[in-house]
Amino acid sequence: MKRILTIIFVLIPMLFVAQTKIEGMVTTAKGNPIEGANIYLQGTYDGTTSDEDGHFSFLTSEQGTLTLILSYLSFETYKMTEDVHNMNHLQISLKEDINALDAVVLSAGTFKAGDNSKINALKPLDVVTTASALGDFVGALQTLPGTSTVAEDGRLFVRGGNANETQIFIDGIRVFTPYTPTTNNAPTRGRYSPFLFDGITFSTGGYSAEYGQALSGVLLLNTIDEPDQNKTDIGIMSLGATLGNTQKWDSGSLSMNMSYINLAPYNAIFPNRNNFIDPFEALSGELVFRKKTNNGLFKLYSAYSNTGFELTQEDINNPQGAYFKLKNNNGYVNTSYCGVLKHAWSIQGGLGYTRDTNSLILDDNHIDGIENSFHGKLNLKKRFSKRLILHSGIEYFNSQFTETFSNEEIDRARYGYRNNIAAVFSEMDIFISKKLAYKIGLRTEYSELLHDFNLAPRLSVAYKTSKKSQLSLAYGDFYQMPSSQVLKYHQDLQPQDAKHYILNYQFNADGKIFRAEAFYKTYDNLVKYDTDFPGFDSQYSSLGNAYARGIDLFWRDNRSLQNVDYWISYSYLDTQRNDSNYPQRTQPGYANKHNLSLVGKYWIEDWRSQLGMSYTFSSGRPYTNPNRSGFLNDRTKPYNSLSINWAYLISQQKILYASVNNVLGFRNVNGYQYANSPDTNGTFNRRALLPAADQFFFIGFFWTLSTDNKSNQLDNL
Amino acid sequence: MKQIIYLTLVLICGSLQAQSNYEKGMQTAFQLWQDNPIEASNLFERIAQAEPDNWLPSYYAAQINIIKSFNLKDVEKLTAQLNKAQGLIDKAATLSEDNPELMVLQALLHTAWLAFDGATYGRTLSPKIREIYMKAEQIAPENPRVKYCKAEWDMRSAQYFGQDTSPYCKDLEKALELFANFKPETPFHPNWGEERTASLFESCSQ
Numbered sequence: 001m002k003r004i005l006t007i008i009f010v011l012i013p014m015l016f017v018a019q020t021k022i023e024g025m026v027t028t029a030k031g032n033p034i035e036g037a038n039i040y041l042q043g044t045y046d047g048t049t050s051d052e053d054g055h056f057s058f059l060t061s062e063q064g065t066l067t068l069i070l071s072y073l074s075f076e077t078y079k080m081t082e083d084v085h086n087m088n089h090l091q092i093s094l095k096e097d098i099n100a101l102d103a104v105v106l107s108a109g110t111f112k113a114g115d116n117s118k119i120n121a122l123k124p125l126d127v128v129t130t131a132s133a134l135g136d137f138v139g140a141l142q143t144l145p146g147t148s149t150v151a152e153d154g155r156l157f158v159r160g161g162n163a164n165e166t167q168i169f170i171d172g173i174r175v176f177t178p179y180t181p182t183t184n185n186a187p188t189r190g191r192y193s194p195f196l197f198d199g200i201t202f203s204t205g206g207y208s209a210e211y212g213q214a215l216s217g218v219l220l221l222n223t224i225d226e227p228d229q230n231k232t233d234i235g236i237m238s239l240g241a242t243l244g245n246t247q248k249w250d251s252g253s254l255s256m257n258m259s260y261i262n263l264a265p266y267n268a269i270f271p272n273r274n275n276f277i278d279p280f281e282a283l284s285g286e287l288v289f290r291k292k293t294n295n296g297l298f299k300l301y302s303a304y305s306n307t308g309f310e311l312t313q314e315d316i317n318n319p320q321g322a323y324f325k326l327k328n329n330n331g332y333v334n335t336s337y338c339g340v341l342k343h344a345w346s347i348q349g350g351l352g353y354t355r356d357t358n359s360l361i362l363d364d365n366h367i368d369g370i371e372n373s374f375h376g377k378l379n380l381k382k383r384f385s386k387r388l389i390l391h392s393g394i395e396y397f398n399s400q401f402t403e404t405f406s407n408e409e410i411d412r413a414r415y416g417y418r419n420n421i422a423a424v425f426s427e428m429d430i431f432i433s434k435k436l437a438y439k440i441g442l443r444t445e446y447s448e449l450l451h452d453f454n455l456a457p458r459l460s461v462a463y464k465t466s467k468k469s470q471l472s473l474a475y476g477d478f479y480q481m482p483s484s485q486v487l488k489y490h491q492d493l494q495p496q497d498a499k500h501y502i503l504n505y506q507f508n509a510d511g512k513i514f515r516a517e518a519f520y521k522t523y524d525n526l527v528k529y530d531t532d533f534p535g536f537d538s539q540y541s542s543l544g545n546a547y548a549r550g551i552d553l554f555w556r557d558n559r560s561l562q563n564v565d566y567w568i569s570y571s572y573l574d575t576q577r578n579d580s581n582y583p584q585r586t587q588p589g590y591a592n593k594h595n596l597s598l599v600g601k602y603w604i605e606d607w608r609s610q611l612g613m614s615y616t617f618s619s620g621r622p623y624t625n626p627n628r629s630g631f632l633n634d635r636t637k638p639y640n641s642l643s644i645n646w647a648y649l650i651s652q653q654k655i656l657y658a659s660v661n662n663v664l665g666f667r668n669v670n671g672y673q674y675a676n677s678p679d680t681n682g683t684f685n686r687r688a689l690l691p692a693a694d695q696f697f698f699i700g701f702f703w704t705l706s707t708d709n710k711s712n713q714l715d716n717l
Numbered sequence: 718m719k720q721i722i723y724l725t726l727v728l729i730c731g732s733l734q735a736q737s738n739y740e741k742g743m744q745t746a747f748q749l750w751q752d753n754p755i756e757a758s759n760l761f762e763r764i765a766q767a768e769p770d771n772w773l774p775s776y777y778a779a780q781i782n783i784i785k786s787f788n789l790k791d792v793e794k795l796t797a798q799l800n801k802a803q804g805l806i807d808k809a810a811t812l813s814e815d816n817p818e819l820m821v822l823q824a825l826l827h828t829a830w831l832a833f834d835g836a837t838y839g840r841t842l843s844p845k846i847r848e849i850y851m852k853a854e855q856i857a858p859e860n861p862r863v864k865y866c867k868a869e870w871d872m873r874s875a876q877y878f879g880q881d882t883s884p885y886c887k888d889l890e891k892a893l894e895l896f897a898n899f900k901p902e903t904p905f906h907p908n909w910g911e912e913r914t915a916s917l918f919e920s921c922s923q
Contacts, residue, residue, distance in 0.1 A: 036759070651880075
């Protein structure tokens, strides 16, 4: 009997330890029950899963004060610390996770290309698979709304702004000379290889207080954090050759990329309107070094390029043609670090340095320029919670520009400027709920050269109108120094100012994106001068002003048609400007009212080929016709171009790529050059400014050697 | 007789005590897996937080979320599940570095993205997947899951390029041999994949 009692006493505590029942209900904020939520006492095995009514109940033998945790996908985890005896009849509602995919995003004015960012109008690959882009990251962005087609220039013209108003950043650090040098009437390209970037954000207005010295747009490029594998890439093209190599090890990696371009063989086969004495030749190299530290990542990006050519171009005022010779050396180094600190702080900073030397001979004028520019930035970010994030930083720009000018009469005239700008910015992201979010920022800048201090507020609000759509409003004040073309002669000016007002609607569902954005922009303190081109003798003022307003539409769909991905962009732009040498407010020569782009990609499984097309239409741009009174008084005919490309995977390592720009051979006119003096009938004769060639052909063969022999450069095409 | 009953009872109680919460929990979770994967995943997560030094419960919670994500069309749910699985893998990886089982799981997670939208993710994730399998094979050439998952991946790629898949059948055969000799460290260590390998190998010979 005693033994039986012993057994009972041994067993009972084990099987029937004093247990407490924990039970309650879990719902969404709206009161809908949540099924499948995980509910448990922290640090113990005691817990359960909620049933279809959101009800949960479990027993625990724990005593005293413990933390109860409730978690469910796409909701914020709920914690309550309480005595276990009080954990009954619980009514808990979970807040929706504002980081979930269907939560509101602060995105007015922005196009993002990235793998997992929430709303991607562009994919990283689009940069190189868009038919008209020819591997130029700038070319691909020109198929997005908000940009104007200025075929002879090639740079980004955003919403009525000139090309200087859009700035480019690599890993958060400013790139001072992003475009390759080129001759008149020939489009430039982005200097840097798109293969080294995996994130691209293009903002056509209302951007964050982190970015300054840009009146119209910013383009943010991020270099790849971690390459996939060791490999060597070889490319043989109709224009030259490329060679790339990547080595990676446990805590870091090194990528190198070299390219040599020579247009001589191409020009020999295809007729060209320029008369090259020395063909376009460019040697460039890039190097990216990445090193992981315990809490962060250090990156060094450097690029060097050497470009040169010599030619004569037809000129109506010069029967021998205009002579143009250029040599350019450009070096860029950018180091950045981003890392995690304690207590939800993180740090990001970097330094960038550019040295650009340019030697130009225009007829008998010799112009030699040297630019040295430096940018340093330090950002600190604090996450107070998922719903409140503070972001602050300081920034410093230093640029020095010197130019010497000589011709028959002038011997080595030397001029230039040096400028220091210091800036402080701070911004806060506030998520009121999954539906409503604010971004409030302020930026202040001081320019040493202009002795000017300014304050630039930025504000944006986004509201989720349905599960798949949202509405955003943005306002921002932006300042930028006058361009170096003016500052080198005259510095007693004020920073130019632009104000953006943006209303954006976005719909995003199942591989389809629709975006509509209306904007209004005003400019003040634009630089004016009283001669055709800025010079020593010009009279300067900061009295220029302008406005731009319009609508941008974008539609992309990669789901409705099998293996087809396409997008359509349309921009309407109404802008009038009174700056530089304009006698009155008028539509500038680089702005067109209507821009339409259509880009399509079709993947043919059986042929292992991707066929691509890209069509651009833009309405005529203004030019001055001296045979009629007025300034910028005539319009060119509309611009049309259809480009196609074909990428064929020969095997896993070999790709053949071909493209034709302007396949239908539209004869586009970029503008007209008029004679300086009228002929005997009193009319000014003119010459159409035509592209160097109406069409452009490209063939390339790309071969990847990797350790596993399976990788290819399709990522690159 | 009474002695025996007494002894038996004490032994049963003893063994009940010896079977730890961890073992009970893991067993229950495995039993739940088939019929109620959400509860199983929740339970694995609960075990993971109660056993902060053990990578296995996070591994299984991640695996359930990844398996659920194949053939899922709802992008929001898919993203939430795969992000959750990624968090669990990251957590497990801090407890067990260079673990080939976790690498296989990571490769499968990428494969789930690829299966969802090959046009978007194929070209960026395929090199990553290959790299992971290569590294896993270097670390653990005798792990049958590394062998079989890599072989299946290689086979699919070869099929895509219209190339000969027979070399990978040999890899599958090798994987079957490895499975035959494979002994998991504990009953709760990963020990799956043999059936799938056998059926893939069978379709090879047809």
